[in-house]
Amino acid sequence: MQIIKDKKVCDDDWVIVRELDDAAPIPEGNVILPFSYWQANREELLKQDSAHAAWIDGDIETKELSGELEHFSIIGLDFPAFKDGRSYTHARMLRDRYGFEGELRAIGNVLRDQMFFMFRCGIDCFEVSEGKDAEEALKSFNDFSVRYQAAADDAVPIYKLR
Amino acid sequence: MYKYDNYDQTIVDERVAQFRDQTERFLAGKLTEDEYRPLRLMNGLYVQRYAPMLRVAIPYGLLSSDQLRMLAHISRKYDKNYAHFSTRQNVQFNWPALETVPDILADLASVEMHAIQTSGNDIRNTTSDQFAGIAEDELEDPRPYCEIIRQWSTFHPEFSFLPRKFKIAVSGATDDRAAVKVHDIGLYLVKNDAGEVGFNVIVGGGLGRTPFIGPSIRPFLEKQHVLSYLEAILRVYNRFGRRDNMYRARIKILVNDLGKEEFTRQVEEEWSHIKDSVLKLDQKEIDRVKGFFTSPDYDKNAADDKSFDEAEKSNKAFSNWVKRNLFTHRVAGYKAVVVSLKAPGIAPGDATDEQMDHIAALADQYSYGEIVVTHDQNLVLPNVKRADLFSLWEKLAEKNLATANIGLLTDMICCPGLDFCALANAGSIPIAKQINERFDDIDYLHDIGDLKIKMSGCMNACGHHHVGHIGILGVRKKDEEFYQLTLGGSAEKDACLGDRLGPSIAKEEVANVISKLLDVYVEQRQDEERFLDTYRRVGITPFKDRVYPKTAVKEKAYANN
Numbered sequence A: 001m002q003i004i005k006d007k008k009v010c011d012d013d014w015v016i017v018r019e020l021d022d023a024a025p026i027p028e029g030n031v032i033l034p035f036s037y038w039q040a041n042r043e044e045l046l047k048q049d050s051a052h053a054a055w056i057d058g059d060i061e062t063k064e065l066s067g068e069l070e071h072f073s074i075i076g077l078d079f080p081a082f083k084d085g086r087s088y089t090h091a092r093m094l095r096d097r098y099g100f101e102g103e104l105r106a107i108g109n110v111l112r113d114q115m116f117f118m119f120r121c122g123i124d125c126f127e128v129s130e131g132k133d134a135e136e137a138l139k140s141f142n143d144f145s146v147r148y149q150a151a152a153d154d155a156v157p158i159y160k161l162r
Numbered sequence B: 001m002y003k004y005d006n007y008d009q010t011i012v013d014e015r016v017a018q019f020r021d022q023t024e025r026f027l028a029g030k031l032t033e034d035e036y037r038p039l040r041l042m043n044g045l046y047v048q049r050y051a052p053m054l055r056v057a058i059p060y061g062l063l064s065s066d067q068l069r070m071l072a073h074i075s076r077k078y079d080k081n082y083a084h085f086s087t088r089q090n091v092q093f094n095w096p097a098l099e100t101v102p103d104i105l106a107d108l109a110s111v112e113m114h115a116i117q118t119s120g121n122d123i124r125n126t127t128s129d130q131f132a133g134i135a136e137d138e139l140e141d142p143r144p145y146c147e148i149i150r151q152w153s154t155f156h157p158e159f160s161f162l163p164r165k166f167k168i169a170v171s172g173a174t175d176d177r178a179a180v181k182v183h184d185i186g187l188y189l190v191k192n193d194a195g196e197v198g199f200n201v202i203v204g205g206g207l208g209r210t211p212f213i214g215p216s217i218r219p220f221l222e223k224q225h226v227l228s229y230l231e232a233i234l235r236v237y238n239r240f241g242r243r244d245n246m247y248r249a250r251i252k253i254l255v256n257d258l259g260k261e262e263f264t265r266q267v268e269e270e271w272s273h274i275k276d277s278v279l280k281l282d283q284k285e286i287d288r289v290k291g292f293f294t295s296p297d298y299d300k301n302a303a304d305d306k307s308f309d310e311a312e313k314s315n316k317a318f319s320n321w322v323k324r325n326l327f328t329h330r331v332a333g334y335k336a337v338v339v340s341l342k343a344p345g346i347a348p349g350d351a352t353d354e355q356m357d358h359i360a361a362l363a364d365q366y367s368y369g370e371i372v373v374t375h376d377q378n379l380v381l382p383n384v385k386r387a388d389l390f391s392l393w394e395k396l397a398e399k400n401l402a403t404a405n406i407g408l409l410t411d412m413i414c415c416p417g418l419d420f421c422a423l424a425n426a427g428s429i430p431i432a433k434q435i436n437e438r439f440d441d442i443d444y445l446h447d448i449g450d451l452k453i454k455m456s457g458c459m460n461a462c463g464h465h466h467v468g469h470i471g472i473l474g475v476r477k478k479d480e481e482f483y484q485l486t487l488g489g490s491a492e493k494d495a496c497l498g499d500r501l502g503p504s505i506a507k508e509e510v511a512n513v514i515s516k517l518l519d520v521y522v523e524q525r526q527d528e529e530r531f532l533d534t535y536r537r538v539g540i541t542p543f544k545d546r547v548y549p550k551t552a553v554k555e556k557a558y559a560n561n
């Protein structure tokens, strides 16, 4: 599958497991698991020495993950709809408050015109929605060359440069 | 006023390019209607009953004469030769063609204007006091803080997809002229016991279906923390504001559901983490922005003028206008002039291209080239010398802009209603017309005095009916337009919501009913009491009894209820 990572289009073999019963056996291969499943099977999973990945949606508090971040190389953040902006705050909390340095991947309904905002919140990887042109979408990172606020990308607000 | 530097200009220019590209992709079929909708909404472009409507931001209501001339030009070139000034110090064009909107935005950018975040679930234009910078009762000019908030909120990466729209107002005066307590966040500049100036922070006010007067969650906030505190409030709201029901999604519902104490606790907790982060404002930046809002070079001898008194004595029409349309200036010999956009027969808040050009020229000639939009849909020339008032009045009158009705019954707030708005239950502009036709005797209007009538065509309350001394709400019954009246609302420091008068009334009855209400007021008033004061003293009963006589109630059992 194609993804956008660090502002480049690339292929990727991580599979997002959307639904999984807590009692189900651990899936094979590179999987991004629902965080609730990861929690329920934590001990089993930690015995494996492969990289861990889980995803959360707006209903989960980032605080719940904050003690576990060292285990994850990828955290998926769900954007179920254009209007559901809770994961923007998730991204900033994971980066600014809890210091997560792994990959933050936007999953779900990832729209080109929102990637600029997501990137600024600290999301560095984007699932490309089916039927959308990933190369085209890269342009959106250049929509604005000036940004007023400090965020995950700019360390200081623009006024300090004035 | 604030001047763009390269950074500010680049952002609005890049916005134009981005929106042009989005619109081209939509017109080329690469974006679906559903995908394009939220994008155009973030640029103030609604699709309404007949045509798209474009809402343009006027930050804290302040316009230069060149900007006003550009609005006139846009209305001429792309619209039907008029524009509508709204209750949030914005301006709306009701008839632009979709394909031309990128060009309109480019024209706006050429005079440092934009339509960024004038709709959508984001932080909207920050509003303020129309007399900011010149009012006698002002502790400090609120506009530098509005500008700082404007910049912080523009394309905020975390808060551009909130549960619902988000409105902030700032006031620095004793009298609240910015309806601060009915905003999502309201900031009052206040002084603490140590004599420092900071903010009293109000959260969770609002109108709409579930109106609330916002509570204060922090009586004093140091200025340098204003952005970190706003960020903490927005973060709590973005996480926990409801997204399942559009009508329960505003922050007022969250504050009310959690309770003020718990909501405050969550904000303070979040704030403790970010208080001393890079969000903390440098005093240097506050001073830099303040530097844009300096006073003009006032004429020291302005108060010596004698011609004004002469004119006032000898000309009744002028003296009526002086009584209502001037506002006390902190500099002796100067007045702020309110240009009425409420002439009889005109939709409240509308101005034609000719009128806008005319006002821009008068602003250049008499008021240092600045114009302010008020939240009750009039315009202000903030710095006029006494000696110029008479000639200014004459010139305003040439273009029907000198109606002597500011703060009076006919200075109504009115939403677009059924004439333009797809959500309307009933017309509001025709009711404004009916009221104007009925109450056309200027002496009677002056005798009735201060009276705020506010009117909305549906529960969304764009016309602020809840906080009108008399509020009028359009409702629909069996496919006919009816009107629900409320009495006793206020949007000022003593903010409160109006009380329901009784069953809604038929369209043709509205002016009659208002006339009855005024009769009760005239009979009951004491001394200099305003309608609102009398209402507060005597209560709703005498008004109710007059409008719905008891015998009729028995006979008809409120047939229309």
Ligand code: HEM
Pocket (backbone or CB within 6 Å): B046, B048, B053, B085, B086, B087, B088, B092, B164, B165, B182, B183, B205, B206, B207, B208, B209, B246, B250, B414, B415, B416, B417, B420, B421, B422, B423, B460, B461, B462, B463
């Ligand atoms: C014709 C197009 C318009 C549409 C479709 C529209 C729609 C709406 C809706 C749906 C709301 C309620 C939002 C909510 O409570 O979450 C609202 C609120 C509001 N509108 Fe409009 N509106 C329009 C025009 C205007 C105009 C012309 C003005 C100014 C005169 C205005 C001023 C306001 C204000 C001040 C509120 C806030 C009420 C509050 O605090 O909840 N609107 N509008």
Ligand code: SF4
Pocket (backbone or CB within 6 Å): B415, B416, B417, B418, B421, B422, B423, B424, B425, B456, B457, B458, B459, B460, B461, B462, B463
């Ligand atoms: S109050 Fe209702 S009718 Fe009036 S503009 Fe707002 S949404 Fe439309």
